[in-house]
Amino acid sequence: MSARTKDIELHDVEQRFHARGSATGFLTAVHETSFTLRSDPPHIVSLVGQSGSGKSTIARIILGLQRPTSGTVTYGGKDIFKLSRAEYDDYRRNVQPVFQDPYAIFNPVYRVDRVLRTAIKKFGLTKSKARAQELMEESLRAVKLDPAQVLGRYPHQLSGGQRQRIMLARVHMLRPAFIIADEPVSMLDAQVRKLFLDILVDFQRAYGMTTLFITHDLSTVYYVGGDVMVITKGRVVERGPVAQVMHTPSHSYTKMLLASVPQPDPDKRWTDRIDIEEADREEAAPEVPTSDPARVPRP
Template sequence: MPFRYYTRRRSKAMERLVNIQNLMKVYGHHKSEQVAVLKDVSFSFAQGEIIGLIGASGAGKSTIGKILAGLEQPTNGHIDFDGTNLTALPSKERRKFAKHIAMIFQDPYESLSPRMTIEELVEEPLIIQRIEKNKEKRRDMVKEALRVVSLDPEKYMSRYPHELSGGERQRIGVARAFVCKPKLIIADEPTSMLDTSLRLELIQLLKSMNEQYGISYVFVTHDIALTKGFCDRIIVLHEGEIVDIGPTDDVIHAPTHPFTKSLIDALLLLEGAQP
């Protein structure tokens, strides 16, 4: 499928940010025990584009996110990020790209240390990436990140995660991802532990940040309904392979693979409507 540029948010043409070619991931050291989680996966997307990775549990969607974020290494394949071949970099050089590629984790309860204040949690990526040496300037950056996710810094900075609701904790996770001003955020099932109203609020927040700051997202989810009106394109994974890819509305209204059709049928059943 040819690469498609989107200019919906900005007037100038958007430049390619990520190009993934022939990505493979195999677990297991012995040949008899090996399991191929990703099989020859290839796709590209532009700066500012929102990509939805859809699939059942074990389809490989979270593995792609972790490889992009540098949390796992591919068995084979090529990842070009903003002109740099990430897969060819030694681990020390690869870690430097963490300031450009951030991650929002699925579980807001497990991803935040209970011993750290909200200020310390949001500040931590700045310290790890050595982005700002001055403590007061880092504090200002933390305040800005909290305001972006609609949390009052004066109210939240001195508090601890156990004092917050699930929705507030997930917003702290978004603030941690945003504070280094990355070009790409991997959102790995970020709404799965939230109720319906909080899911919609988080999606609206992420979309607002995309429109205001031009951040790209790889949005990992098993719920295709969440991609409508949010993702520019969706990629459907089944057993480690891409089985459908295209603009969100096109895939939802004209799926080509039986697995995608089953997802759409389930969505229509829930909505009580026809495409």
């Protein structure tokens, strides 16, 4: 089975955290969630939800950064936390992230090149110095960055949009089968945001990378297209092709989300009033202090 035909499958994944102050002592971030990301045909799936909905937890679990309390995540049919050395290498090579915060993603003490060089070294892209340089420059150009203006710089010398595109260049170099993009544009300005999304969609098409696009912003979901899953309070409540979910939403939560997006058109102002109490109920509870998930006993 080649990498391009391996799927990521979530089976009844549940994630609980210790939470002081909640009735049960637990906070369930993700309730028994199952879905499959298929690598063939490559496509975009958006996971849309508000803060505290559990969407970022799902990203961390898929990336193997967090062990779920129960349930399994498999890659090519194997539990990602029980892979052999070779299987682990294959999984890491083919499941790669783009994270939210373009500032915190770079270690402030190193030049930005290090992120790319590490990828080249650790995934054995090439041993030759000249070829590595070529690879970096090629990938930076693919994300519309001028290598001369980026290489050798420190993170604080670049803008948020430039840094986030370096992360895209890293993806371009690695060409994984799956991109897990957790709120990649939420901290970018509108113009850079559009550029970033265009590149992401182009990559997905050109290199056949299945993309899990996690966002809180329905308009960006619409922009990238593909399929969408709506998640609230740790449960996926609606899924389907973007056009269908957006135009004929079936779940009341999806309807409310759609009705809340401020349309950038003064002629399309809201004429009705929102029920404040209902909105308050939907908003995530005030943040409950949670502790290390590693200490949650497995049931």
